[in-house]
Amino acid sequence: MSVLGETSIERFLSDYWQKKPLIIRNAFPGIESPVSVDELAGLACEEAVESRLVFETENDQPWQLHNGPFEESYLRSLPDRDWTLLVQGLDHWVPEAAELLEHFRFVPNWRLDDIMASFAPVGGSVGPHFDRYDVFLLQTIGQRRWKIGGVHDNTSPRVEGTPLHILADFETQEEAVLNPGDMLYLPPGVAHWGIAEDDCMTLSIGFRTPSHADVVTGVADSVADSPALDRQLEDPAPALQDNPGRISDSQIKELQSILEKALQNPDAIASWFGQAMTEPGHEGIVEPPEDPMDATTLQELVAEGNPLVWNEGSRFSFYDLPDDGGRLLFVDGQRFRLTGNATGIAAVLCAGRHPDMGALTDYMREPALADLVVSLVNQGSLYPEDDEGEEDDGA
Template sequence: MASPLTHLGDMPIEVFMRDYWQQKPLLIRNAFPNFESPISGEELAGMALEDAVESRLVLENGETGPWELRTGPFSEEDFLSLPRTHWTLLVQAVDQWLSEIAELKDYFRFIPDWRLDDIMISYAADQGSVGPHYDHYDVFLLQAEGKRLWQQGPKVDETNPRLEGTPLNILKEFNAENSWVLEPGDMLYLPPQYSHWGIAEGACTTISVGFRAPSAAAILEDLAAEVAIGLPDSQRYTDSGAEPAKNPSEIDPASVARLQQQLGEWLKQPKKIAQWFGAVMTEAKYPDTVALDAGDAADWREQLPQGVQLVLNPASRAAFCREPSTLFVDGEAFTAPLVFVEQFTKSHEITWNEIETFPEIAKDNGLIDQLVSQGTLIYPPEDF
C-alpha cells in the first residue's frame, strides 16, 4: 500500500487543504516524478470491450452531429472505424479491475476514503477532447502518457447555456483564464464547477481521480426520511408564546423562523445522522460488480489458516464511526470492535491474526460470513 502524498510538488498537503481544496485550481508540475502509465491506450480499449465495464466514446465530429456520445461495450470494429483525430475513449472505475490503478488511490488518502469516487481513465487521439464543461466534484487530472493542453475558465453553474444537439453538457461559451500543457507526471487539481477543456496534443492518456459529494437535494430527501423514522407522532410543530395574529391568513416571518428552529432541534441526532451518512457514503457505485464476487461463507474457514488473506473487494467501499463503533461497507452498517474496524478500514484486509485477536467476527453468521456472502470480502484476485 502506497503512502499518502505529503506534498503536491513543493506544497505541503496542509497548505493545499487550507488554501486550494474546494477553493481554486492548482497546477502541480512533476507531481509524480518519472511517472510511467500503468495502462496503455490499447489495454484501455480492451477493457471497453467488456460488458461489466462502463465506457464511452466522444467524437467531436460524429456521424450524428457534433460531440456525438457513444456508450459501450464496444467491439474491435468500432475502434477500427474511428477517425484518426478528434475522439476520446473514457473508461470508468478502472481501479476496480487493475491493481496498479487501485494503488494510486492510496496517494490521495489525505482526503477521507469515503469521499473518493473512482478512477476514470481517458485515451484521446490527437485533438481529442470531451469539450468545454464543468463537474460537480473535485478532480485530480494526472497526465499518464503524451501531452494534453488544459484550459481552465471561470466557475459556472446550471444557468450557463449548453450546446444544443448533444447529450453532453458542453458549455456554449468558454473563456479560458489559464492554459497549460501537461506532460506525464504533471497533475491539475480542479474544484467543483470550474469550467475546463482538455485537448490532446497527439495521442494521450489522462487519469482522473474524482471525489463524490451528494447533492443538497439528495441529502435532504434521504436524511429527512431516515430521521423521521425515529420521531414520535407526538412531536409536532408548536407555537407556544406566539403573538396574536395580525392577519389570520398570513404565514408570517415569525412562524417560518419558529419552524426553522424546530427543524434544527429535530435534526439534533448526531448518532443517527452518522449512521445514515456512513451508509450513504459507502454505497458501492457498481453494486452488481460486488455481487458477482459473492462467495461461500463456509469456504474461507478452510482457506484462511493456510495463510490466504481476505481483502476488501475493489468495487466496495468501507468507513467507520466511533460512537457507536460501527463498520460501514457497501451501504450497510455492522457492529464490530472499534480497534478492528479502524485496522480493517485502513488496511482493507483480514488475516488469521485478526481473527485470533477478534474471534467474535468469525462466528457463524457473523461479520466475516456476511461480508463474504455479499461479495464485500474476497480472496485477492490474481491481478490484485
C-alpha cells in the same frame, strides 16, 4: 514525497483543496498505465462497463455523444483524430487502477469516488466544461494540453445542439502540457479543456460531493420510519382565529419543532450519511463469492499467509458516536455498530485497501469480530489474496 510533489499535504488542504488549481509535475515518476489502449477498448465493449464516445463534430453537429457498449469493429473504424473514448469506474475492473486510489487517502474515504479513463488521438477532447466535484487529472500515456479557465456555475451559457454541457464562453487563464506522470488538480466549478497532443490517456480521479438537497432528502427519508414519528400532527394551542383560512404561527412553530427533533439525532444522521457515502457506485461490482466462507476457513487462509484486501469497488468508513456511544462501521452501504474494545477493528479495516493483517488477526481472535470479518467477505467487500497477490479461488 507524496503525489503532491513539493506541496505538503497540509498546504494542499489549506491553500488548494476546493480553492484553486495546482499543476503537479512528476507526481508519479515512471508511471506505467494500469491499462493499455487495447484493454481500455475491450472494456468499452463490455455490457457491464459504462463507456462513452465524444466527437468534436459529427454530421455538422458539435460535441456529439455516443454511449457504449461498443462493437470492436466500430472502435477499429474510428477516424485518426478528434474523438475521445471514456470508461467510467476503471478502478472497479482493473486492480492496478484501484491501487492508485491509495495515494489519495489524505482526504476521507467517503469522498473518493472512482477513476475514469480517457483515451484520445490527436485533437481529441470532451470540450470546455466544469465539474461539480474535485478531480485530479493524471497523465499516463502521451501528452495532453490543458487550458484552465475561470469559475463557472449552472448559469453559465452552454453550446446548443449537443447533449454535453459545453461552455459557450470559455477564456483560457492558464495553460500547460502534461506528460506521463504529471497531474493537474481542479476544484469544483473551475472550467477546463483538455486537448490531446498525440495518442494519450488521462485518468480522472474523482470525488463525491452530495448536494445540500441530497443531504436534506436523504436524512429525512432515513428518519421517516422512526417509531417516534408514528404519530399524527397535534394542535398544541387551539384558539379562535379571525379567518379560518389562516395558518397560524404556532402551527408553523410546531412543525419546526418536529423537524428539529427528528433531524437532530447524530446517530440517524451518521447512519444515513455513512451508508449513502459507502454505497457501491456501480451494480455488479461488490458481489458475494460463489462459495460462502465460515470463520474457521477464513482464519486458516489468513494463517497461511493470505492477506485480506478490499474489493476494487468497495468503500469503508466509520463514525464515533458522541458520549462514548460506540463506533459505527460502514461498508458498501451496510452499517455495523461496535462497542468497547471492538471499536478498534473499524480503524484497521478503514485505513486502506490492504488492512494491517497483524492487527486484524488479533481482533479476529474474538469470535464476534471474526464473524464480522466473515460477513464482509461473504458480502463481497473483502477477499483473501494468495501469496502472489491474486484473488483466492474461493472468493
